[in-house]
Amino acid sequence: xxxxxxxxxxxxxxxxxxxxxxxxxxxxxxxxxxxxxxxxxxxxxxxxxxxxxxxxxxxxxxxxxxxxxxxxxxxxxxxxxxxxxxxxxxxxxxxxxxxxxxxxxxxxxxxxxxxxxxxxxxxxxxxxxxxxxxxxxxxxxxxxxxxxxxxxxxxxxxxxxxxxxxxxxxxxxxxxxxxxxxxxxxxxxxxxxxxxxxxxxxxxxxxxxxxxxxxxxxxxxxxxxxxxxxxx
Numbered sequence: 001x002x003x004x005x006x007x008x009x010x011x012x013x014x015x016x017x018x019x020x021x022x023x024x025x026x027x028x029x030x031x032x033x034x035x036x037x038x039x040x041x042x043x044x045x046x047x048x049x050x051x052x053x054x055x056x057x058x059x060x061x062x063x064x065x066x067x068x069x070x071x072x073x074x075x076x077x078x079x080x081x082x083x084x085x086x087x088x089x090x091x092x093x094x095x096x097x098x099x100x101x102x103x104x105x106x107x108x109x110x111x112x113x114x115x116x117x118x119x120x121x122x123x124x125x126x127x128x129x130x131x132x133x134x135x136x137x138x139x140x141x142x143x144x145x146x147x148x149x150x151x152x153x154x155x156x157x158x159x160x161x162x163x164x165x166x167x168x169x170x171x172x173x174x175x176x177x178x179x180x181x182x183x184x185x186x187x188x189x190x191x192x193x194x195x196x197x198x199x200x201x202x203x204x205x206x207x208x209x210x211x212x213x214x215x216x217x218x219x220x221x222x223x224x225x226x227x228x229x230x231x232x
């Protein structure tokens with residue numbers, strides 16, 4: 001059971017935001033708080049078979065690994081108010097992915113059978129699942145088309161554009177990731193990503209410091225994202 005400090009989290013969450021206000025405290029009593037230290041890697045598939053998670057703070061990457069070469073592909077980078085694992089929730093089966101906390105991550109978890117009962121009992125939750133799933137499907141569709149149609153430079157530019165806060169014009173969520181993590185997000189390698197980042201810096205598109213990337217010229221970044229050359 002968690003405290004009322006997480007009521008706002010439920011109010012803002014896409015799955016619970018349409019519920020009546022007076023129902024939220026009762027929902028909250030079913031959740032438990034979990035803290036994953038930074039760089040915790042959960043390689044077991046079983047946690048999400050039995051519990052459903054809402055991220056209260058920090059970033060979680062969901063990824064797969066090539067068992068032969070060890071190469072990683074990051075499928076989703078999740079942050080506050082994101083949920084997982086919807087595949088386990090809907091299909092009651094293992095999802096063959098790994099989970100890693102990129103920061104200290106605070107989670108609310110609820111037994112997955114309780115979550116399934118809520119979906120059956122409350123049409124507001126059931127209805128809200130569809131746009132969230134649609135968002136994830138669109139992200140995978142965009143990734144697939146980029147891998148086939150766009151070169152690494154364009155993919156990298158599109159990744160950066162996807163994570164710009166358009167109110168502040170600042171890069172968020174990925175601004176402090178290593179080149180390895182960026183490469184995993186676009187299906188490339190650290191060396192290739194580093195080469196393109198340095199070119200972006202030379203062209204005046206980005207300002208790059210040790211642990212931070214800033215946008216210097218948004219117009220040039222947009223033009224770079226529209227280019228489609230041969231694969232690197």
